[in-house]
Amino acid sequence: MKAAVIDRFGGPEEIYYTDIEKPVPGPDEVLVKNIYIGVGKPDYIMRSGICPFLEVKPPKLVVGNECAGIVEAVGSEVKGIEPGMHVCVNSGLGYGAYAEYIAVPQKFVTVFPDAFPLKYAPGFLNYMVAYALLNEIGRGTDGKSIYIYGAAGGVGTAVIQTALLQGIEVIASAGSQEKCDYIKSLGAHCVFNHKEQDAKEVIMDYTKGRGVDLIFDQLVGKRFASQFEYLADFGMIVIYNWLEGSPELDQLDTIIKQSSHASAVRSFSFHIYDDKPERLAKIRKICMDRIISGEIVPHFYMDLPLSEARKAHELMDGLKIMGKLILHVEEK
Template identity: 30%
Template sequence: MKAVLMTAAGNPEVLQLQEVTKPTPGNTELLVRLVAAGINPIDTKLRKRGTFYPENMPAILGCDGAGVVEAVGADVKQFRPGDEVYFCYGGLGAHQGNYAEYTTVDERFVARKPKSVSFAEAAAVPLVLITAWEALYERGRLEPGDKTLIHAGAGGVGHVAIQLAKLKGADVATTVSSQAKANFVTQLGADKVIFYKQTDFVQATLDWTNGEGVDLAFDTIGGDVLEKSFPAVRVYGDVVTILEPSANTTWKVARNKNLRIGLELMLTPMLLGNVEGLQHHGEILQQCANWIDDGKLKIHVSQTFPLAAAAQAHELLETGSVTGKIVLLIDDN
């Protein structure tokens, strides 16, 4: 089969289309003919610095996949050949990723693809959706009527987080850099749009909440955004970040306000081999597939590339200006 191999850590040019052996499913696994693979910032980070398992080089990147079940293991009970599925599994260096024509994945970790969207849209969903779900609903304990500040609302995680927050019954403020992105997040349901380049987002958030601060701030950017968000959160409120806090972070404001700090890394179950967590991811995707088919949740694919152009897709993502998601179309070569 064809697959894009990461031959070494480095620039996008280390991603090379090559022929590799087609995998064989284990007893509880599905063999999936991949139709599309989502691209995420973790892919570009691993490409630049190396995977979590450097002894397993060369590696196939790509955590997000969508495709058609081609064969099933002897003990598979829930799926059969011909089923359309989507999932977030592989791509960290231990198990093969989804920049390939085929992959294998345990049936417990996948969900049936939403019927109302394309494979490209389905492949764009899993990682960002699970991240936003866990950050808002589980780490941040968002409740109906809460006010939340979501940074970078037009981004991959952000544009899904806005919709999940609205589905929970929360009010949403979000930061953007342009009028086009403001229009985009407004269509998704954002109640307050903050142009962070022209406006102090903390003051804008305090004005929006009558000086009290939001119940939950969600940092999808990293750097100093985490620390800068502390004054925008109410006393005893929550802050969740998907990035590792900087060693230079000053926690005084967070401590004085008794903020609850949540760290969200949806890759944890994959990294630790936690089957219960991976199974939970499958359950999240199944619930969200229902919402997608009901028209309550939308995913925005900004651009697609053929599998052979994975390097160009990485280059685009690394510009930092992408709205929504980028997807590889596996058979568009």
């Protein structure tokens, strides 16, 4: 079968399209014939070699974390999933999705009803993440307003759409006018270019000095501590990625200095739900119903053939993506 693989960790140039052996499902595994494949930050983390839980290494390591297609076969211990079903795979392994076929444990497979457009499935996890960030991880705050930095990507888009649906005020930023225009088109209340405008000045002016209740941070890095300056009393910064590394300042010391504002920091990984199937099922159903009903319509940036996986990563590394970038498996 065809797949996009790497022989060593590094940049997009390490990805190449080649033939590898088709997987055979184990007793508890589902074999899926892929149709669509999602491209996202977890793929960048895996490809770069900074994924903390990646259990396998190159060479011929198949890139990718999420895909959707049709069940071709199931192992002897699999229950409730049959050949022909439409499914989405969030591999949970950090690899394996950029291929014509993938075999994964049943726990990583979500069955979709026929009413759910399969093309939406690879980006479905973004909406589950958005729901969790707003309704589970962000609990304990007033939750009346949020700020998301770099909001034009797949998760940022999902957070904006979900927040607006729930009546939450959205402040969002991006690094280009094109991306700011895209975010405005989603309906965000306050949008600014963080390369040209100061976040504290914009946010404090917009909120009339109150600050924002929730900040969603996927970068962290040296700018982390400055975010407390525009966080509202009882506010929370939620870290859901570490793309720019750890903060330069000690986090606990920073929080202690903010005691008079009762500020909080919380980190999040969707793997928290790996052993919480009932909570995961609840989130999945809510998000699925919202998309089927049309309350939320996923946004796509581009649909490329699997053979152009390297180009997809060049676009991602170049910060070009607005919405969800997907790949499709070419028909033979």
